[in-house]
């Protein structure tokens with residue numbers, strides 16, 4: 001079966017700093033459908049936000065995102081497990097840092113584990129290992145991590161679900177007249193250099209890291225589809241019916 005990497009961001013998975021259960025359930029239901037047609041790897045953010053909402057902390061105290069992620073990651077995985085159990089789908093956690101892509105030996109280790117999961121119908125759920133990642137490392141955001149994972153495991157497509165319909169000619173949150181770009185074949189150096197514009201404290205990348213992810217995969221012959229993760233209709237139409245009703249397709253074709 002063709003391999004597919006789906007990345008879901010904090011913006012979609014959380015609501016008022018809590019895990020957005022309904023949205024997670026909708027995502028899980030889509031993944032269950034997709035698993036009949038593709039070998040799926042899920043890359044999920046949400047650990048930091050989950051830690052923040054779960055800890056009985058004085059919210060004015062700053063313990064740092066890494067400490068929050070350490071608390072939130074098991075909560076995130078438990079939430080997924082409960083929902084994937086409904087569909088009788090086994091899940092496994094894969095935590096990666098940039099170091100895992102640095103040497104062939106290390107990359108091979110997680111490639112083999114993901115291969116074993118996919119061959120045995122287990123859904124790998126990947127997140128960055130926030131605890132051991134250092135600030136100067138490449139990722140720090142799951143957009144670029146998911147692009148690297150897509151390449152490493154030989155995926156045909158990368159799907160990024162976010163809180164917007166796709167890539168617009170300007171930030172749609174600030175410009176009511178922003179126009180959706182349905183197909184992008186070239187990204188200019190200027191587009192890849194813009195400042196990060198994450199939509200919440202817990203999100204990391206904003207649009208720029210999504211564009212960097214697109215640039216990375218396009219150079220390697222992998223398509224990327226950026227679409228709305230609140231309403232999964234566009235993702236469903238594109239992945240199950242091969243029809244682009246919304247979203248942005250980044251492709252060299």
Ligand SMILES: Nc1ncnc2c1ncn2[C@@H]1O[C@H](COP(=O)(O)OP(=O)(O)O)[C@@H](O)[C@H]1O
Pocket residue numbers: 008009010011012161162163164166167168169170171172173197198199200203204205206207
């Ligand atoms: N040109 C643009 N097109 C789409 N989104 C943009 C653009 N410029 C800035 N953004 C912002 O990027 C945000 C998505 O990034 P982010 O908050 O990191 O989401 P996620 O948590 O899904 O990774 C959007 O909510 C939007 O405000």
Ligand SMILES: N[C@@H](CCC(=O)OP(=O)(O)O)C(=O)O
Pocket residue numbers: 008009010011044045046047048049069127128130140141142143198202203204205206
């Ligand atoms: N590893 C972090 C994810 C940070 C991140 O990339 O967030 P996002 O930009 O929302 O995809 C977490 O699980 O909270």
